[in-house]
Amino acid sequence: MDENRTELPMATLVGRALQALFHWGLADQTPELLKFRENAVFRVRLAGGAPAALRLHRPGYHDDRALASELQWMTALKAGGLHVPAPVPTLDGRDLVTLPATSTFASQHADIVSWMHGEELGRSGEPLRQAPERLTEIFGQLGEAMAELHNISDRWSPPASFVRPAWDFDGLLGENPFWGRFWDSPGLELGAARRLAALRPLLAERLRAAERLGLDYGLIHADLVRENVLVGAGHVELIDFDDAGYGWRMFDIATTLLRNRREAHFDLIQGALIAGYRRRRSLSDASLETLPLFLLLRSLTYIGWIGSRPATPDAQERQARYLTEALEIADELLHIPC
Template sequence: MHRENTVFRVETTEGHHALRLHRPGYHSDAALQSELDWMAMLSREGMQVPKPAAARTGNYLVMLDGAVPRKASLLSWLPGTPMGETRKPLAFHGAARTALFQNIGRQMAQMHKLTDAWTLPQGFERPKWDAEGLIGEAPFWGPFWAIEATPDDTDLLQNIRARTKTALADYLAIGADYGLIHADLVRENVLVDTDALRFIDFDDSGFGFRMFDIATTLLKNLEEPDAPALEAALLHGYTHVRPLRPADLAMLNLFVVLRSLTYLGWAHSRPDDPNIKARAERFLRVAKQVIAARMP
């Protein structure tokens, strides 16, 4: 499987595992090690996330020799089926839909809660989905406002950047809910196995706003006919485990908008992708719809 990393399903004496060959240049060695340390902690604490397997040296991260040397890691292969695919209707029906989102909210809150209580290992390093990482001069996923667009759309993106900059500054001034986040809990990264939920693919995890984590899951489900009920269910499940202040909840619309804009930055940073023009146009359409609905 090829996404940001190349992933193979391999069989070992201890069962099936995911062998990841990490994309060169995307993360530093310290950042890769930190991702593995975080997953190891969550697994020890009972969360159903990939568990890193140590090499004979005791290290989670190793170098594989070859024509193009690659850093590699080995993770437990988790059972389950992705909860859905982007741009396809969810296959769940009736009360199972809201139950699923309540469960996602509970598991996400538990992940944040465990992380808040964890002492980070020395040298811990992950990308930042903070104000600079979202709307600064060099965002983590690229400048969304620089995407090829009409003058009117460019003005819209510049305007929303200015508005979100002010809103984030105000939020930070009162003490934002901020810490380690998964940052990519989209449908493909939530595995469903009967009543069990498992989170996978921590590759984009980093330091960011907790509401951004919630917004990421919600964004990919906005076209569902019962999207408001799914949003309410996720928030209900989350706050049952970890409280959110009114000031945090008031930022949800802004973070849904910002999450939609990050995909424009992602597209802008991949000009050599032969399919990127069509994807960028789709990302822009979605972002404009989200802005109109959430930050008119």
């Protein structure tokens, strides 16, 4: 989510990457830093010269069980026909390694996943550049891929050790939501905090009512924003499963649509995504009626997220933007006075 971080000297970060690459027998190269967000991600070369992605995971965000579970699920999705990365095992057959703490780094986990060759769908805050016809095609493919992700996940039997976070009632509206207490986020003005706190009981009532509809629930990607969708030849590729876990399937749909609300062709994008999804998986009209609720819930998570990362560049500006968007959705889509 956050912008590339540059507090560490590049040589220091590359040195940490080389510590990880030793486990794959690949430490005879200079890894290329691609992004430093929740994780530091490098482009590396495998023994045969093919590119791959080395990930140094953010210390303390997910433990080794959750990260191993992510890789197991990605393997199942790839085996099911989705265009997603798959783990590359170490010399001794492990998918995940633990790097010891040093004077500079806390103990952290690392893995290598296969390279995806598509082009980013777009960047947050920048208008999509594709023509309307192409947007219809891409978001139709994305809807199909999302539905297949849900289909494959429902057919898959996770191992007993499988553990991932939950974007359930407590994960969204409980006392300690997965991405933080949005109504109690550091930096919020008192008036804004009160308005957000007032939303919680209203949203809790609406979410409980939605639960009683028997909404589709299971494993979801939970972060299919445009940076995590790569456009290939006749298909889309899905990357960055860092926040994937259990949740309502409408939350997956809402996550994709939220970041496109300002697009000139938003109606076309939404229509194509839903039509593509319905080509591969059932989605009732009653479920679709909960979309405004999940758009609002999703928007609130970003307030909690930025509040727990005050060192993120432009944190105050982002918080203000996320707050404005959430209150707009509350008013315009749910007609909740606040």
